[in-house]
Amino acid sequence: MELSGGEIIIRTLQDEGVEYVFGYPGGAVLHIYDAIFRQQAVQHILVRHEQGATHMADGYARATGKPGVVLVTSGPGATNAITGIATAHLDSIPLVVITGQVTSKYIGTDAFQEVDAIGCTRPCVKHNFMVKSIDEIATVMRKAFYVATTGRPGPVVVDIPKDFTAPHIKIPYEYPEQVNMRSYVPVSGGHSGQVRKAVELLAQAKRPVIYSGGGVLMSGADSELRQITRELGYPITSTLMGLGAYPSSDDQFIGMLGMHGTYEANMSMHNCDVLLAVGARFDDRVTGEIAHFCPNAKIIHIDIDPTSISKNISVDVPIVGDVKKVLLRMIELLAEDSRRANPAEISAWWDQIKQWQAKKSLAYEASDTVIKPQFVVEKLWEVTNGDAYVTSDVGQHQMWAAQYYGFNKPRRWINSGGLGTMGFGLPAALGVKFAYPDEDVVCITGEASIQMCLQELSTAKQYALPVKVINLNNRYLGMVRQWQEFAYEGRYSHSYVDALPDFLKLAESYGHVGMKIESPADVEGALREAFAMKDRLVFMDFITDDTENVYPMIEAGKGHQEMRMHPKAGELA
Amino acid sequence: MSKENRHIIAVLMENESGALSRVAGLFSMRGYNIESLTVAPTNDPTLSRATVVTRGDDRTIEQITKQLNKLVDIVRLVDLTEAAHVEREMMLIKVRATGNQREEIKRLTDIFRSKIIDVTESTYIVELTGDSHKLDAFMSSVGDDHILEVVRSGVTGIARGERGLKV
Numbered sequence: 001m002e003l004s005g006g007e008i009i010i011r012t013l014q015d016e017g018v019e020y021v022f023g024y025p026g027g028a029v030l031h032i033y034d035a036i037f038r039q040q041a042v043q044h045i046l047v048r049h050e051q052g053a054t055h056m057a058d059g060y061a062r063a064t065g066k067p068g069v070v071l072v073t074s075g076p077g078a079t080n081a082i083t084g085i086a087t088a089h090l091d092s093i094p095l096v097v098i099t100g101q102v103t104s105k106y107i108g109t110d111a112f113q114e115v116d117a118i119g120c121t122r123p124c125v126k127h128n129f130m131v132k133s134i135d136e137i138a139t140v141m142r143k144a145f146y147v148a149t150t151g152r153p154g155p156v157v158v159d160i161p162k163d164f165t166a167p168h169i170k171i172p173y174e175y176p177e178q179v180n181m182r183s184y185v186p187v188s189g190g191h192s193g194q195v196r197k198a199v200e201l202l203a204q205a206k207r208p209v210i211y212s213g214g215g216v217l218m219s220g221a222d223s224e225l226r227q228i229t230r231e232l233g234y235p236i237t238s239t240l241m242g243l244g245a246y247p248s249s250d251d252q253f254i255g256m257l258g259m260h261g262t263y264e265a266n267m268s269m270h271n272c273d274v275l276l277a278v279g280a281r282f283d284d285r286v287t288g289e290i291a292h293f294c295p296n297a298k299i300i301h302i303d304i305d306p307t308s309i310s311k312n313i314s315v316d317v318p319i320v321g322d323v324k325k326v327l328l329r330m331i332e333l334l335a336e337d338s339r340r341a342n343p344a345e346i347s348a349w350w351d352q353i354k355q356w357q358a359k360k361s362l363a364y365e366a367s368d369t370v371i372k373p374q375f376v377v378e379k380l381w382e383v384t385n386g387d388a389y390v391t392s393d394v395g396q397h398q399m400w401a402a403q404y405y406g407f408n409k410p411r412r413w414i415n416s417g418g419l420g421t422m423g424f425g426l427p428a429a430l431g432v433k434f435a436y437p438d439e440d441v442v443c444i445t446g447e448a449s450i451q452m453c454l455q456e457l458s459t460a461k462q463y464a465l466p467v468k469v470i471n472l473n474n475r476y477l478g479m480v481r482q483w484q485e486f487a488y489e490g491r492y493s494h495s496y497v498d499a500l501p502d503f504l505k506l507a508e509s510y511g512h513v514g515m516k517i518e519s520p521a522d523v524e525g526a527l528r529e530a531f532a533m534k535d536r537l538v539f540m541d542f543i544t545d546d547t548e549n550v551y552p553m554i555e556a557g558k559g560h561q562e563m564r565m566h567p568k569a570g571e572l573a
Numbered sequence: 574m575s576k577e578n579r580h581i582i583a584v585l586m587e588n589e590s591g592a593l594s595r596v597a598g599l600f601s602m603r604g605y606n607i608e609s610l611t612v613a614p615t616n617d618p619t620l621s622r623a624t625v626v627t628r629g630d631d632r633t634i635e636q637i638t639k640q641l642n643k644l645v646d647i648v649r650l651v652d653l654t655e656a657a658h659v660e661r662e663m664m665l666i667k668v669r670a671t672g673n674q675r676e677e678i679k680r681l682t683d684i685f686r687s688k689i690i691d692v693t694e695s696t697y698i699v700e701l702t703g704d705s706h707k708l709d710a711f712m713s714s715v716g717d718d719h720i721l722e723v724v725r726s727g728v729t730g731i732a733r734g735e736r737g738l739k740v
Binding site for chain 2: 147179182184310311530
C-alpha cells in the first residue's frame with residue numbers, strides 16, 4: 001500500500017488506536033487535513049485556540065491514561081500550543097503534538113509562519129523529533145507514542161515540514177512493530193535489595209506516614225496503594241496531584257498535605273520518623289521550607305524518574321522503579337515476613353494524629369447571606385454523589401475543590417498542579433467528556449481563570465459536550481488577593497477584576513444554559529437543576545464571598561509545623 | 574554546603590542535529606555551571622562524543638549526570654573524574670614575536686614541549702597540548718602583553734585502562 005506523508009500520519013494514529021485528534025488547521029498542515037477529510041477512523045475535534053487543543057488532549061489523557069493527540073500548524077499554531085505542552089510536561093502527561101513546519105527548503109529563511117518549533121518546545125517536552133524525510137514519518141510517530149507513554153510519561157512534539165506530507169509523493173507504508181532506541185530504556189522494577197530495606201524500615205517505624213503523589217495514578221497503582229496502606233495500618237496523605245488514588249473517605253486518609261493541606265497531614269509529616277514517598281516529587285508546594293522538612297524522618301522514595309530522587313530532599317532509601325511493580329514486591333515481602341511495627345506505638349501515633357484532626361483545620365465560617373465557595377463545593381459533592389470528573393483552573397477555587405470534593409476514585413481530579421495554568425479547566429473538561437460522555441464532568445473555575453480559555457465554549461457547542469461549569473465568582477484574582485492581604489498589608493495591586501461580563505448572557509450567546517446564583521439558599525437547588533439537564537452545558541455563575549481565604553496555609557519560608565489557621569479556628573472547631 | 578569540585582563528564586549521544594543543543598540547553602535551563610563543552614563524531618558515525626567540564630558539589634553533580642542520562646538522545650555517560658583518566662586540551666596561541674622576544678618564545682615553546690606552526694616577521698602561532706593548567710601556565714609565561722589571540726579546544730578526556738565509555 002502506497003501512501004502520502006499526510007496519509008501516513010493519519011494512518012499511524014489509526015494504528016495507535018487514537019480516537020480523537022484535537023487540532024486547528026493552517027497552511028503547513030493542509031495536506032494532513034486533506035488526509036483527515038478522507039477517512040473516518042480518527043475523529044478530528046476543531047478547537048478555537050491551540051492552547052485549548054493541548055488542554056483538551058491533556059484532560060482526555062489524564063482521565064483515560066491514554067495519550068492525548070494534538071495537531072497544529074506551524075508558527076503561531078505551534079507557539080499557542082506551548083502553554084499546554086508545558087502544562088502536560090510538568091504533570092507528566094502523555095501527549096503527542098504534531099506541529100506543521102514550513103516547506104523544508106524554506107526552513108531558516110524566516111518564511112511566513114515559520115518558527116523553530118523544536119527549539120521553542122525543547123525545554124518543555126519529554127522529547128521532540130524533527131522529521132527529515134517522508135521515509136521517517138512512520139518510525140518517528142511510533143517512537144513519539146512510545147516515548148510519550150513509557151517511563152515517566154510526558155509530551156512529545158513531532159515537527160513535520162509541509163513538503164513531506166504532499167499528496168503526490170507516495171511511499172509504501174508499514175507501521176513498525178517494535179521501537180528500537182538504544183538511548184531510551186525506561187526502568188521498571190526497583191532494586192530488590194532497596195525494596196527489602198524499605199520494608200524493614202517500615203516495620204521498625206513508630207510514627208510512620210505514607211505520602212503518595214501523581215505517580216501512583218500514572219502507574220495505575222491505586223489498588224496496590226490501598227492494599228499496602230491497609231496492610232500496614234499507617235496514616236496516608238496525598239499531594240494535590242495524587243488525590244483520588246487513595247479514597248478520601250477512608251479513615252486512614254489524613255487529607256492533602258502541603259501549602260493548603262490539612263493540619264493533621266502537615267503535622268504528621270513534621271513529626272514522622274519514617275516517611276514512605278510513593279510517586280511524589282517533593283515539590284516546593286509540598287515541602288514548605290526545606291530546612292524544616294521532616295526533621296526526624298528516614299525517607300523511602302519510590303519514583304520511576306531517577307532525577308526526582310534526592311533532587312530537593314536527600315532520601316535514605318531510594319527506589320527507582322515503576323510504582324506498581326515496586327508496591328507489588330513490597331506487598332509480597334510483607335506477606336513473607338510477619339514482623340510489624342509495635343502496635344502500641346502505632347496506636348499512640350494515631351492518638352496523636354486524632355488530636356490534630358480535632359482542630360478541624362478545614363472548618364469554615366458558614367453564612368446565610370453570602371455564598372461561601374467551600375459550601376458550593378460541598379454541595380456539588382452531594383449532588384454528584386462524589387462521583388464526578390472534576391477539572392479545575394488555578395487559584396483559590398482549585399484549592400477549595402481539592403480540599404472539599406473528597407475524591408474516592410483515581411483519575412477523577414484533573415488540574416494543572418505543576419505549571420499552574422489558568423485556562424486549563426474548561427478545555428480539560430471537554431477532553432474528559434469526549435472520553436466519558438455518560439459521566440458527570442464538572443469544571444470548577446473562577447471568573448478570572450475561565451476567561452483565559454473561554455472561547456472553547458464554542459467547541460463545546462459544536463460537539464454537544466454537556467459539561468457543567470461552576471464559576472466561583474468573587475470578583476478577584478482570589479489567590480493573588482489572599483497573598484496581598486497576608487504579605488503586602490492589603491495592597492491589592494491589580495487583583496480586582498473590573499468590567500466582568502454577564503456570564504449568564506455570555507453562556508446563552510454561545511448556545512448554552514446560563515445561571516446566576518446569589519444566595520446560599522439557592523445553591524443546592526440550582527445544582528440539582530443544572531445536573532438534571534443531561535444534554536446541556538450549564539454555566540453556573542456563583543456570586544461568592546469576595547473576602548474568603550484558603551486555610552490552612554503554610555506561608556513562604558515556613559515549615560509544616562507553622563501553619564496559618566483560620567482566624568476563628570478555635571470557635572469553628 | 575559540601576565542596577564544589579571540577580568534574581569531567583564524557584557523554585555518548587546519537588549523532589543527530591539537536592542532540593548538542595539538548596545538552597547545552599539542559600545546563601542553562603537548570604542553572605548548572607559549564608566550563609567547557611566539546612563534541613565530535615566517534616569511530617561509529619552514528620554516535621557523537623561530548624566532553625563537559627562542570628563544577629558543583631556532590632549533589633549537583635549527581636543531578637547533572639541523572640538529568641543528562643534522562644535526555645532521550647543520550648546513550649551513555651561517565652564521570653571521568655571518578656577514577657584514573659587522561660585529560661587534554663589543545664590551544665593555538667598567536668603571540669607577538671619581535672626582537673628578543675622571538676628567541677624567548679622559542680625557548681618557552683621548547684620547555685612546554687609545544688610547536689611553532691606559523692611564523693611571520695612579527696608573530697608566531699604556537700600549538701600546545703596538555704591539561705588545562707599547562708595551557709594556563711604557558712599563557713602566563715608569555716604574558717598578556719605579548720598574546721595577540723588565543724583559541725582553546727575545551728577539555729577532552731578518556732578513562733585509563735579497561736574502564737571506558739562504549740555502547
